[in-house]
Amino acid sequence: MYPPNEAGPVDYEGRIAQVCTHLGERKGAFDFSIIPPVYETVNFYFKDLEEAQHYFNQGKSGRFYYTRVSNPTTAILEQKLAALEKAPACKCFASGMGAIGASILGLAKSGDHIVAVKTIYKNSSRILNEIARRYSIDVTFVGGHRVEDFAEAIRPNTTIFYLESPSSSRYSLQDLEAIGKLARSHGITTLIDNTIATPYNQNPRDYGIDVVIHSGSKYLNGHGDVLYGAVCADEHLVQKIAEREHYLLGNILGPLESWLALRGLRTFALRMAYYNKVGLEIACFLESHPKVARVYYPMLESHPQYKLALRQMRGAGSLMAIELKDGYEKVRSFINNLRLFKIAASWGSFESLVWYPATGMRNIDEDWLKEHELSLSMVRLSIGLEDPELIKEDLDSALRK
Ligand SMILES: Cc1ncc(COP(=O)(O)O)c(C=O)c1O
Known part of the structure; x- marks a missing residue:
């Protein structure tokens, strides 16, 4: 035009x-x-x-x-x-x-x-x-x-x-x-x-x-x-x-x-460069945490499609999912004990957000969850622009409670 x-x-x-x-x-x-x-x-x-x-x-x-x-x-x-x-x-x-x-x-x-x-x-x-x-x-x-x-x-x-x-x-x-x-x-x-x-x-x-x-x-x-x-x-x-x-x-x-x-x-490139760096840092931190069973983030070597990620992507931002070791009770205590993260459905914003993907899902069986790559012990994290050390402290303290 x-x-x-x-x-x-x-x-x-x-x-x-x-x-x-x-x-x-x-x-x-x-x-x-x-x-x-x-x-x-x-x-x-x-x-x-x-x-x-x-x-x-x-x-x-x-x-x-x-x-x-x-x-x-x-x-x-x-x-x-x-x-x-x-x-x-x-x-x-x-x-x-x-x-x-x-x-x-x-x-x-x-x-x-x-x-x-x-x-x-x-x-x-x-x-x-x-x-x-x-x-x-x-x-x-x-x-x-x-x-x-x-x-x-x-x-x-x-x-x-x-x-x-x-x-x-x-x-x-x-x-x-x-x-x-x-x-x-x-x-x-x-x-x-x-x-x-x-x-x-x-x-x-x-x-x-x-x-x-x-x-x-x-x-x-x-x-x-x-x-x-x-x-x-x-x-x-x-x-x-x-x-x-x-x-x-x-x-x-x-x-x-x-x-x-x-x-x-106008600040998109700046934010994404930062998210790629801090997202990977937090994903690695979580992957080595004793209370975390699994981290899903395409730029981790443990991601089943890591090689494909390297081929077609330049970074993976700051969105990731983690699976906790001790089931739903642990999920509940982890989410409710986070102080810096807000519980909200969206992601990709300046503030750190946490979401439970199975929220509101009723009458779901294990087969359906597996087919849709979900589990009852899975939590989604969107890492924001706060100080990464404070984010790690918040995650660690909520995971250990
Ligand atoms: C991957 C993806 N696509 C599309 C949408 C829908 O976008 P909007 O909320 O702007 O309608 C969402 C919202 O969460 C999303 O996560």
Whole structure:
């Protein structure tokens, strides 16, 4: 929507911080304000009827006309996210779920078949199980550790592979290059939820994945105060997703939230470099703790897919799961005795958070838990920006109580 950036074409390699701080911000265009303004407007007017007619006849491009379609503040955010994911286009949505739902429903049609990873974020599974199926879109869930899991599930009407790598619960990985190749050879479109890795640590499009989806509510924003989502892909795919699920259903990110998301994104590279370092340090600390049975973190050598992690990721952030030795009673005492960590469902923010993934799960048996890579003694930790020594002290004292 904007003219080419005054900073010139994006020389992406090694310049994530440059994208986050400067790309698309059109410095000098807004009375020399360093920070671009919030375009809190519904309409953009035309100077005469001819201009309006021309705009609609030319496929509505080259300018803004209505904020449900596009907005200058949101467009800056979209330009940055597209660059971060090495994609030609990006569209932002009101939440990560908004972006996931729009992508699935925008790309699949009635009669199609989707192959999805079993251990994806549970509400993404619900979109597939409860909404996609309502439109006669069939879904097969697979483990996803082996490329054969996908190959064996392909049917003549399979149109989408839905991935999440690392995926929720044990942070298991899918081999993006092998799956991307398989999908291409069958004309299947690949979608990935890249929220946990972030573009700092993994660019799925490098491996032939088509559509990269994010919940910006986690690391991208990083301040726990904005809910948003994004889809990054080739122009025609973003258009297809945005056409109905964004423009028509009005599932948009407002200008003020976009402005806040831009503010959060400016420190993204700095935060992720720190999280990669401290996340690994805390994971190692926990792995050697006598009360901890197991740590799930892709950059630990003990992670079953460590070699794959090294191949397709640059770091693993600060999200991890641990399994405690003495069952549920120990879990309860550990979580309730943490002082620095808050008990909360989200992650990827400046503050340390703890969550019990089995919260609210009723009538679950051991087989179901195993299949979904969960256990009743598993706890999720999202390490924040507090002093790492204080974090370790807090973990150690809660584990020993
Ligand atoms: C991996 C993953 N994807 C997507 C979402 C949904 O994002 P949002 O809460 O922004 O809708 C979440 C939320 O926890 C998540 O963990």
